[in-house]
Amino acid sequence: MFETRMNALRHRLGKDGIDVAVITDDDNIYYLTGYYDYLHMEFGRPTILMVHRDAPSVLITPTIDLNTAEAAARVDRIAPWNDGKGTEWRAELPALINLAKRVAIEPDHIPSVVRRYIRELISPDRLTTVTPVLNQMRMIKSSEELQLARHAGQVANAMMAAGRAAISDGIQEFEVAIATSQAGTRKAAMLLEAHYDDTNMSPNTHFLQIMASGDAITKTHHRATTRIMRRGEPVFLCFCGMTNFHRFKLGFDRTFWIDEIADTSQADVYAVALASQNAALSALRPGVTAESVHAAYADVIQGAGYEYPFRCGRATGFSYLETPQLVTGDTTILQPGMVLAVDGSVSTKSFRAQIGDSVIITQDGFELLTDHSKCLEQIII
Numbered sequence: 001m002f003e004t005r006m007n008a009l010r011h012r013l014g015k016d017g018i019d020v021a022v023i024t025d026d027d028n029i030y031y032l033t034g035y036y037d038y039l040h041m042e043f044g045r046p047t048i049l050m051v052h053r054d055a056p057s058v059l060i061t062p063t064i065d066l067n068t069a070e071a072a073a074r075v076d077r078i079a080p081w082n083d084g085k086g087t088e089w090r091a092e093l094p095a096l097i098n099l100a101k102r103v104a105i106e107p108d109h110i111p112s113v114v115r116r117y118i119r120e121l122i123s124p125d126r127l128t129t130v131t132p133v134l135n136q137m138r139m140i141k142s143s144e145e146l147q148l149a150r151h152a153g154q155v156a157n158a159m160m161a162a163g164r165a166a167i168s169d170g171i172q173e174f175e176v177a178i179a180t181s182q183a184g185t186r187k188a189a190m191l192l193e194a195h196y197d198d199t200n201m202s203p204n205t206h207f208l209q210i211m212a213s214g215d216a217i218t219k220t221h222h223r224a225t226t227r228i229m230r231r232g233e234p235v236f237l238c239f240c241g242m243t244n245f246h247r248f249k250l251g252f253d254r255t256f257w258i259d260e261i262a263d264t265s266q267a268d269v270y271a272v273a274l275a276s277q278n279a280a281l282s283a284l285r286p287g288v289t290a291e292s293v294h295a296a297y298a299d300v301i302q303g304a305g306y307e308y309p310f311r312c313g314r315a316t317g318f319s320y321l322e323t324p325q326l327v328t329g330d331t332t333i334l335q336p337g338m339v340l341a342v343d344g345s346v347s348t349k350s351f352r353a354q355i356g357d358s359v360i361i362t363q364d365g366f367e368l369l370t371d372h373s374k375c376l377e378q379i380i381i
Contacts, residue, residue: 001144002034002074005137006057012133013053019100021130022118023049025109027319028134029059030247035073037065046089046111049075050096058096060089072200090117097121104130135323140337145248145317146360149339151191152245153358153369155205156252158187159239160372163208167381169231169258176235177208177224180242188245201246210238218352232262236354240341241320243358249316251341252370253356257380266351267376273353274374276300277344280312280326284342284359284366290324290332297326297344306346313342316358336363 009032013021023029029049030036037047045062056076061069063082070078081089097103103122105115107129118127141149162183166176184205192203212222213235222236229235239252261267276297283296297312311327316339324332326340334340343356355374359366373379 001142002032005032006051006074008137009051009133010053012137013051013104013130016133018102018104018128018130019053020055020097021051021104021133022097022110022114023051023106023130023134024111024114025106027247028106028109031134031138031318033057033059033073033075035059035061035069035075036247037061045083046114048089048093048114050092052096058092060092062089068200089114093117094121100126102126102128104128104133106131106134138317138319139315139323139332140335141317141339141360142337146337146339147195148246148248149250149317149358149360149369151195152243152248152250153371154191155184155187155245156239156243156250156358156370157372159184159205159242160237160252160254160370163237164254164256164372164381167229167235167256167258169229171229173211173213173224173227173229176237177211180208180237180239181205184242191245196246198246206242206244208237208239209241210236212236215350218347218350220347220352229258231259233258234261234266234351234353236352238354238356240356247318249318249320250339250358250369251313251316251343251356252358252372253343253354254372254374255353255355255379260380263351266353269346269348269351270353270376272301272304272306273344273346274355274376275304275344276309276312276346277342277355277357277374280342280344281357281359281366284334284340284361286334286336286361286363288334290326290330290334291328293334293342294326294328294330298328301346304346306348309345309347312344313340313356315340334361336361339369340366 048060050058063080159180163180166179188203211224243250280297294312313326315322338361345354358369
């Protein structure tokens with residue numbers, strides 16, 4: 001799988017007249033090699049994948065991660081570097097790029113220190129971007145990736161069921177977050193043991209980044225707190241940063257109420273949000289543009305008298321945000337094998353309702369990956 005991707009990238013580099021690509025985004029390094037930094041954050045220790053169109057690939061990685069890289073990375077050569085020793089990660093770069101006529105970087109995902117050093121080595125006219133090439137490669141998922149997507153959906157469903165069961169009058173928000181994480185981790189562990197032989201892959205799901213209840217429901221990216229939830233209040237769960245199985249990400253959102261809807265006007269807002277998602281899903285099929293799906297969703301929301309909404313959705317995969325986005329201006333034609341998160345959402349000054357699911361585009365429509373009750377009668381718990 002990784003060798004196939006690397007060869008495909010080399011072919012594209014040759015076709016586009018690029019001599020070497022400097023890959024610095026963690027998700028793209030994993031996509032091409034199977035290796036990822038367990039910190040998954042900028043920690044002052046750059047990891048750089050050098051892909052030549054007709055020469056061996058080189059992974060430049062900190063010595064502290066060398067054992068992990070040797071166990072996981074499908075590359076031709078690993079070049080370790082250590083803190084404070086010589087010129088560190090810079091040592092390999094001159095020989096790898098000085099003779100290249102065109103060098104491609106990832107402008108939006110390159111540490112500033114690496115960008116500055118490359119600019120010291122070569123003139124700006126020799127620099128280009130590899131991002132469009134990688135985005136296009138990753139749009140259509142392989143059969144292996146689609147299996148990951150389906151398993152990620154099972155993990156997401158387990159988390160939503162556990163979150164729903166934990167929501168109750170008198171319960172603090174963070175208890176719901178704990179319940180979702182435990183359920184997701186257990187489901188992921190079961191799937192890893194049954195279907196995969198990568199013993200280094202962790203089943204642990206990330207913490208519940210987005211949850212809101214009561215008056216905080218309008219705070220789109222609110223975190224679970226010690227707040228005590230009460231009868232009649234709305235509760236919003238978003239797993240967009242949490243559904244991450246075997247590094248494959250999905251979007252999944254639901255709005256609930258505890259026992260009853262204290263403010264009955266919220267039910268009307270929710271009905272429009274649900275209708276907007278249904279409109280988007282009805283428009284979803286191969287051959288249509290990404291923006292047309294957004295238009296179907298936005299027409300319902302604006303037709304009900306609400307403001308123009310944010311994007312309807314986005315592609316996901318090994319990254320939380322991939323190409324295309326379901327938004328005005330994105331004319332990408334949807335194709336079978338794409339994985340998309342598709343939302344319905346309405347915001348007012350005092351309330352916000354959102355429903356979101358993930359799907360695979362198929363030959364004649366879509367396959368639903370996430371599944372939990374959406375009708376109003378079933379989300380009052």
